[in-house]
Amino acid sequence: MQNFTLYNPVKIIFxxxxxxxxxxxxxxxxxxxxxxxxxxxxxxxxYDQVMAALSGYTVMEFGGIEPNPKYETVMRAVQMIRENxxxxxxxxxxxxxxxxxxxxxxxxxxxxxxWNMMTDSASIKSAIPFGTVLTLPAAGSEMNCxxxxxxxxxxxxxxxxxxxxxFSVLDPETTTTLPPHQTANGVIDAxxxxxxxxxxxxxxxxxxxxxxxxxxQTLIVExxxxxxxxxxxxxxxxxxxxxxxxxxxxxAAGVPQDWATHLIGHExxxxxxxxxxxxxAIILPNIMAVKADKKRDKLxxxxxxxxxxxxxxxxxxxxxxxxxxxxxxxxxxxKTRLSDYDVGEDSVARLIKQLEEHGRVAIxxxxxxxxxxxxxxxxxxx
Amino acid sequence: MQNFTLYNPVKIIFxxxxxxxxxxxxxxxxxxxxxxxxxxxxxxxxYDQVMAALSGYTVMEFGGIEPNPKYETVMRAVQMIRENxxxxxxxxxxxxxxxxxxxxxxxxxxxxxxWNMMTDSASIKSAIPFGTVLTLPAAGSEMNCxxxxxxxxxxxxxxxxxxxxxFSVLDPETTTTLPPHQTANGVIDAxxxxxxxxxxxxxxxxxxxxxxxxxxQTLIVExxxxxxxxxxxxxxxxxxxxxxxxxxxxxAAGVPQDWATHLIGHExxxxxxxxxxxxxAIILPNIMAVKADKKRDKLxxxxxxxxxxxxxxxxxxxxxxxxxxxxxxxxxxxKTRLSDYDVGEDSVARLIKQLEEHGRVAIxxxxxxxxxxxxxxxxxxx
Numbered sequence: 047m048q049n050f051t052l053y054n055p056v057k058i059i060f061x062x063x064x065x066x067x068x069x070x071x072x073x074x075x076x077x078x079x080x081x082x083x084x085x086x087x088x089x090x091x092x093y094d095q096v097m098a099a100l101s102g103y104t105v106m107e108f109g110g111i112e113p114n115p116k117y118e119t120v121m122r123a124v125q126m127i128r129e130n131x132x133x134x135x136x137x138x139x140x141x142x143x144x145x146x147x148x149x150x151x152x153x154x155x156x157x158x159x160x161w162n163m164m165t166d167s168a169s170i171k172s173a174i175p176f177g178t179v180l181t182l183p184a185a186g187s188e189m190n191c192x193x194x195x196x197x198x199x200x201x202x203x204x205x206x207x208x209x210x211x212x213f214s215v216l217d218p219e220t221t222t223t224l225p226p227h228q229t230a231n232g233v234i235d236a237x238x239x240x241x242x243x244x245x246x247x248x249x250x251x252x253x254x255x256x257x258x259x260x261x262x263q264t265l266i267v268e269x270x271x272x273x274x275x276x277x278x279x280x281x282x283x284x285x286x287x288x289x290x291x292x293x294x295x296x297x298a299a300g301v302p303q304d305w306a307t308h309l310i311g312h313e314x315x316x317x318x319x320x321x322x323x324x325x326x327a328i329i330l331p332n333i334m335a336v337k338a339d340k341k342r343d344k345l346x347x348x349x350x351x352x353x354x355x356x357x358x359x360x361x362x363x364x365x366x367x368x369x370x371x372x373x374x375x376x377x378x379x380x381k382t383r384l385s386d387y388d389v390g391e392d393s394v395a396r397l398i399k400q401l402e403e404h405g406r407v408a409i410x411x412x413x414x415x416x417x418x419x420x421x422x423x424x425x426x427x428x
Numbered sequence: 429m430q431n432f433t434l435y436n437p438v439k440i441i442f443x444x445x446x447x448x449x450x451x452x453x454x455x456x457x458x459x460x461x462x463x464x465x466x467x468x469x470x471x472x473x474x475y476d477q478v479m480a481a482l483s484g485y486t487v488m489e490f491g492g493i494e495p496n497p498k499y500e501t502v503m504r505a506v507q508m509i510r511e512n513x514x515x516x517x518x519x520x521x522x523x524x525x526x527x528x529x530x531x532x533x534x535x536x537x538x539x540x541x542x543w544n545m546m547t548d549s550a551s552i553k554s555a556i557p558f559g560t561v562l563t564l565p566a567a568g569s570e571m572n573c574x575x576x577x578x579x580x581x582x583x584x585x586x587x588x589x590x591x592x593x594x595f596s597v598l599d600p601e602t603t604t605t606l607p608p609h610q611t612a613n614g615v616i617d618a619x620x621x622x623x624x625x626x627x628x629x630x631x632x633x634x635x636x637x638x639x640x641x642x643x644x645q646t647l648i649v650e651x652x653x654x655x656x657x658x659x660x661x662x663x664x665x666x667x668x669x670x671x672x673x674x675x676x677x678x679x680a681a682g683v684p685q686d687w688a689t690h691l692i693g694h695e696x697x698x699x700x701x702x703x704x705x706x707x708x709a710i711i712l713p714n715i716m717a718v719k720a721d722k723k724r725d726k727l728x729x730x731x732x733x734x735x736x737x738x739x740x741x742x743x744x745x746x747x748x749x750x751x752x753x754x755x756x757x758x759x760x761x762x763k764t765r766l767s768d769y770d771v772g773e774d775s776v777a778r779l780i781k782q783l784e785e786h787g788r789v790a791i792x793x794x795x796x797x798x799x800x801x802x803x804x805x806x807x808x809x810x
Contacts, residue, residue, distance in 0.1 A: 047600075047665040049443025054436070060682065061431025218429075250662035252649065253670055256642025264635045280632040283429040287682070288635055296678075300442065300669070 047251045047300040054295050056189045057213040064217050065179060068099035071213045076134040077104045079127060081147045083111050083139045090223040092181055096138055106130060114315055115146035117197035124153045135176035141185025144178050145193035148209040151176045164204045173208040181220045183286040184232030186239060186293025188214035201316040218282035226273050230378035231323025233269035236289035238307055238326040245344045246302040246411040258297045261288050262352045269378055304411040307333055313400040318389050327375040327382045332426040334368045336419060384428050394424050429633045429682040436677050438571045439595040446599050447561060450481035453595045458516040459486045461509060463529045465493050465521045472605040474563055478520055488512060496697055497528035499579035506535045517558035523567025526560050527575035530591040533558045546586045555590040563602045565668040566614030568621060568675025570596035583698040600664035608655050612760035613705025615651035618671035620689055620708040627726045628684040628793040640679045643670050644734045651760055686793040689715055695782040700771050709757040709764045714808040716750045718801060766810050776806050
């Protein structure tokens with residue numbers, strides 16, 4: 047097992063009716079800014095529950111944080127906080143709202159251009175406190191200290207322990223009104239997070255492997271159920287908990303990681319605007335295929351334990367596991383080829399240029415996915 | 429899934445050579461009290477590593493915290509801290525030293541008789557900060573806020589979020605010099621912690637089940653390896669991580685729990701002085717047998733997934749799982765009958781009296797293990 051440090055002080059408040067707990071988590075004298083996205087929370091009752099819980103507080107609102115939150119948008123919230131002496135933020139939404147709120151929290155008192163935080167996260171010296179009410183299980187942002195922000199055609203992540211949420215309220219009932227494609231994208235995002243911390247090489251960390259496999263197995267069973275019966279509480283609860291557990295640092299502890307799928311996927315979203323989950327469903331099977339040699343042992347273990355593939359040679363098991371992964375994504379209604387989204391062959395050069403510009407020239411757990419291999423992966427994804 | 433709150437701010441610093449990290453975790457101006465047990469840390473090099481890391485700090489020592497730490501002992505440390513203006517404690521040892529240190533940390537500024545904390549943990553209003561260097565994986569105390577203290581023949585637990593360690597250093601190399609029976613007891617303690625949060629009834633929380641099964645499967649594979657080759661680093665690392673994960677709140681989130689094995693086991697230790705792990709190995713198989721009806725579905729799942737028992741009726745699977753559990757404990761060199769420890773039939777009445785005195789009259793996940801059922805469990809354990 048590799049050495050590691052694991053620290054995660056986020057208080058998770060999970061279950062039916064837990065939004066009412068907000069009043070016990072935020073000091074009464076705080077001036078609260080609620081951040082949210084396109085306004086679905088005003089239609090599905092979440093906004094009303096939040097406002098009821100915050101009755102008696104001074105509350106302001108900042109809506110309109112878009113999927114793949116933009117620098118220009120979140121900087122407007124920073125301005126609002128500075129002008130109104132806000133001292134607590136409550137992010138109500140999915141990963142984009144929470145990611146945007148992390149940037150906002152750190153930017154408020156940042157000296158200099160806050161965009162510098164993205165490339166020099168150690169320069170963050172403070173952040174104003176914030177909590178979250180999660181409404182879209184996917185990104186895992188509710189229980190980690192990372193965020194992804196987009197400026198122009200640059201979509202990049204930053205991490206800093208100062209932007210852990212103080213608490214996150216996870217009420218699975220808030221997710222029953224999600225459109226099916228958002229449920230599906232969320233399941234895929236969580237699934238791929240796990241794969242990226244699991245399908246690398248053997249680090250003699252069997253418990254981490256078992257937990258990763260447990261999340262994958264649960265998503266494989268529960269994901270399709272959520273699309274069949276969108277009101278099943280336990281199904282929603284299990285997907286929500288899986289997506290949080292997929293990226294809260296636990297399964298990364300002591301093992302190597304390969305974030306190539308996300309890094310290539312981010313470029314596809316930045317240039318062509320595909321949903322984040324769609325880009326992962328496109329890229330992952332092809333990373334598995336191109337890196338099958340180096341990842342063989344883990345892919346065989348994945349085939350056997352997660353998909354129950356026990357017959358055949360190692361190569362056949364790997365092939366079967368990749369096919370089953372793709373079928374799983376497609377079964378959730380998410381297409382797995384760039385051509386399914388009208389992205390053609392000219393994307394190859396375009397995406398390689400993006401990767402080069404962002405310094406993604408040696409990615410994967412061995413740092414051996416160079417631009418040539420990325421090109422092979424993207425070409426297979428057409 | 430049941431509603432839950434999960435909060436665990438302990439920073440885990442895991443791996444080879446990590447004791448040197450102490451200097452980065454404790455402010456230089458702190459006056460530090462090192463607490464430890466019988467002195468094994470002075471023979472195995474751990475004490476020297478700690479003192480090297482704390483070079484330049486003002487350090488005092490309090491040794492002699494015994495297994496099943498006694499109220500009288502830890503109160504002497506409280507006195508020492510009050511007299512010497514200590515403002516940080518570093519517990520170096522296993523669960524008993526860490527449990528004792530939690531009591532000490534909370535007692536220093538407690539108003540009134542600190543023993544009251546044991547029955548009214550909400551009365552704890554502050555605790556002085558402390559960290560731990562774990563040398564014996566077993567209790568899980570390094571990453572939770574619970575502790576068990578003994579006074580006379582009363583051995584009882586308390587919990588309070590104020591006694592979470594600030595950090596815990598887990599260097600698996602510190603555990604290679606453990607005597608085999610301590611390694612075995614530790615594996616059994618962790619194993620039983622998991623069982624007590626897993627073998628209850630179906631709460632529709634499949635991920636929690638998978639994680640629990642993953643810890644059990646890992647302990648079953650790694651435990652015997654540690655006894656065969658006491659120097660294998662990865663084996664030690666995996667046992668250490670399993671024992672921490674077994675009782676840090678994660679697998680308890682959203683599911684019912686049954687702590688009857690620990691509660692009955694505590695009475696055996698209090699009266700007859702058996703090792704904690706021994707008492708668990710004696711009681712657990714008989715709780716499984718006596719509660720087989722109510723726990724049937726989970727026991728069948730345990731048989732199938734953890735032990736690979738797929739043939740036979742549900743009853744046969746349950747029987748096989750109980751037999752395999754007992755065999756596992758015995759294979760680690762830990763006997764599973766009271767008579768193996770010269771505890772005879774007169775213990776039944778004695779232990780029932782203890783349980784009654786301590787109010788353990790309705791235990792288990794349904795609160796339906798009354799004194800009559802406890803008697804049946806103890807009688808089967810003879």
